[in-house]
Amino acid sequence: MHLEKQAKKILSFPRSQPEEVQALQDTIYVIGGKWRLPIINSICNGNKRFRDIQRSIPGITTRMLSRELKEMELNKLITRTVYADIPVSVEYESTDYCKTFGPIILAMIDWGKKHKKKITGKG
Amino acid sequence: MHLEKQAKKILSFPRSQPEEVQALQDTIYVIGGKWRLPIINSICNGNKRFRDIQRSIPGITTRMLSRELKEMELNKLITRTVYADIPVSVEYESTDYCKTFGPIILAMIDWGKKHKKKITGKG
DNA sequence: ATACCAGGTATACTCTGTTATACTGGTTAC
DNA sequence: GTAACCAGTATAACAGAGTATACCTGGTAT
Numbered sequence: 001m002h003l004e005k006q007a008k009k010i011l012s013f014p015r016s017q018p019e020e021v022q023a024l025q026d027t028i029y030v031i032g033g034k035w036r037l038p039i040i041n042s043i044c045n046g047n048k049r050f051r052d053i054q055r056s057i058p059g060i061t062t063r064m065l066s067r068e069l070k071e072m073e074l075n076k077l078i079t080r081t082v083y084a085d086i087p088v089s090v091e092y093e094s095t096d097y098c099k100t101f102g103p104i105i106l107a108m109i110d111w112g113k114k115h116k117k118k119i120t121g122k123g
Numbered sequence: 124m125h126l127e128k129q130a131k132k133i134l135s136f137p138r139s140q141p142e143e144v145q146a147l148q149d150t151i152y153v154i155g156g157k158w159r160l161p162i163i164n165s166i167c168n169g170n171k172r173f174r175d176i177q178r179s180i181p182g183i184t185t186r187m188l189s190r191e192l193k194e195m196e197l198n199k200l201i202t203r204t205v206y207a208d209i210p211v212s213v214e215y216e217s218t219d220y221c222k223t224f225g226p227i228i229l230a231m232i233d234w235g236k237k238h239k240k241k242i243t244g245k246g
Numbered sequence: 247a248t249a250c251c252a253g254g255t256a257t258a259c260t261c262t263g264t265t266a267t268a269c270t271g272g273t274t275a276c
Numbered sequence: 277g278t279a280a281c282c283a284g285t286a287t288a289a290c291a292g293a294g295t296a297t298a299c300c301t302g303g304t305a306t
Contacts, residue, residue, distance in 0.1 A: 018181075020164075020232045020236075021180060021181065022235070023232045023233075023234075023236045023239070024228065024231050024232050024235055025157075025161060025182075025235075026235040026238075027231040027235040028157060028160060028231070030238075032157070032293095033294090034151060034155070034294075035294090037147060037151060038144060038148060038151075041143075041147060042144070049252080049253090050252070050253050050254070051252060058141075058145070059148075061296080062255085063254095063255085063294085063295080064293085066253085066254060067293095086303080087251090087302070087303050088252085088253085088303095089252080089253090090252085090253065090254090100238070101234065103233070103234070104227065104230045105147065106230075107226040107227045107229075108146075108147050108151070108227055109143050109146045109150070110146075110226070111146075111223060111224065111227055112145070112147055112148075112149040112150040113142075113143075114223070115149075115153075115223070116149070118220075156263070157263080157264080158264095172282080172283090173282075173283050174281080174282060174283075184264080184265065184266080185284065186264085186265080186266090186285085187264065188284090189284060189285075190263095209274095210272070210273050210281095210282070210283095211272085211282090212282080212283090213283065
C-alpha cells in the first residue's frame with residue numbers, strides 16, 4: 001500500500017478516489033464557516049471563559065461566538081459547565097472528539113505562517 | 124481555583140499565540156468556501172479538463188466551478204491553457220503554490236475517513 | 247451613583263456564496 | 277437532422293452565515 005503510493009508519486013499527492021472526495025467534503029462541512037476552527041483552537045489552548053475565548057479571536061462578535069458554542073455543545077465538540085460560584089462562572093472545555101481536529105488546525109497554522117507574505121503583500 | 128487553571132496548561136496542542144490565530148484565520152480565508160479545496164484536490168490528482176473536474180466533485184455546478192477556476196487562476200493557484208486543437212481543448216494545472224495545500228487536504232481527508240460514522244450516523 | 251466586568255440575548259440588516267435553470271457555439275456520432 | 281459532448285456564460289433568486297448595535301441580569305469596584 002505504502003509502496004504503491006510511493007511508486008505512483010508522479011503527482012504530488014494521492015489520487016482522488018470518490019471516497020476521498022467524499023471524506024474531504026464531509027470534513028469541510030463539519031468545520032464549515034469562518035469561526036469554528038478558531039474557536040476550537042482557542043478552547044484547546046486552554047481558554048475556558050466566554051470573554052477569554054472572544055478576546056482570543058479577533059473580529060468575532062458575541063452573537064457568533066454564542067451561536068457556535070451552542071452548536072458545538074450539541075455536537076459534542078465541547079462541554080459547557082456552569083459553576084454556582086459567587087458570581088456564576090461558565091467554563092467551556094474541549095472533548096476528545098474536538099481534539100481530533102488538531103492535525104488539521106496545525107496544518108493550517110503552518111500554511112498560514114509560511115504564506116504570510118503572499119497574503120499580506122497581495123495587490 | 125486560578126492556580127489550578129494555570130497548572131492545567133499542559134494541553135493537547137500548542138498555545139494560541141496571536142500570531143497563530145492570525146495564521147489560522149488567513150488560511151481559512153484563502154481556502155474559504157465549499158469548493159476551493161475539492162477543486163484543488165481534483166486538479167492536483169491529475170484532472171485537467173473542465174468536465175473531468177466537474178465530474179470528480181459531486182454537487183458542484185458549472186457556474187461555481189467556472190467562478191472558482193477563474194479566481195484561482197488570478198491567484199496563481201492554477202494555470203489555464205487553451206490548446207488550439209481540432210476542437211479547442213482547455214487544460215487546468217496546479218502550480219507549486221497550489222500544492223502547498225497538500226498537508227491540509229490530506230489531514231482533512233484523513234479526518235473525514237475516520238469520522239465517517241459520526242457524520243452519517245448522526246441523530 | 248455609576249461605570250465596568252461577565253455571560254450572554256434580541257432585532258434587524260447585509261452580503262455573497264450557492265443553487266437552479268437555461269442557453270451559446272462549435273464538434274463529433276448515429 | 278438530431279442528439280450528445282465540450283467549455284463554458286447569463287440571469288435570477290435564495291438561504292443563511294455573518295455584521296452591527298443595543299440591551300439584559302447580576303456582581304464588583306471606586
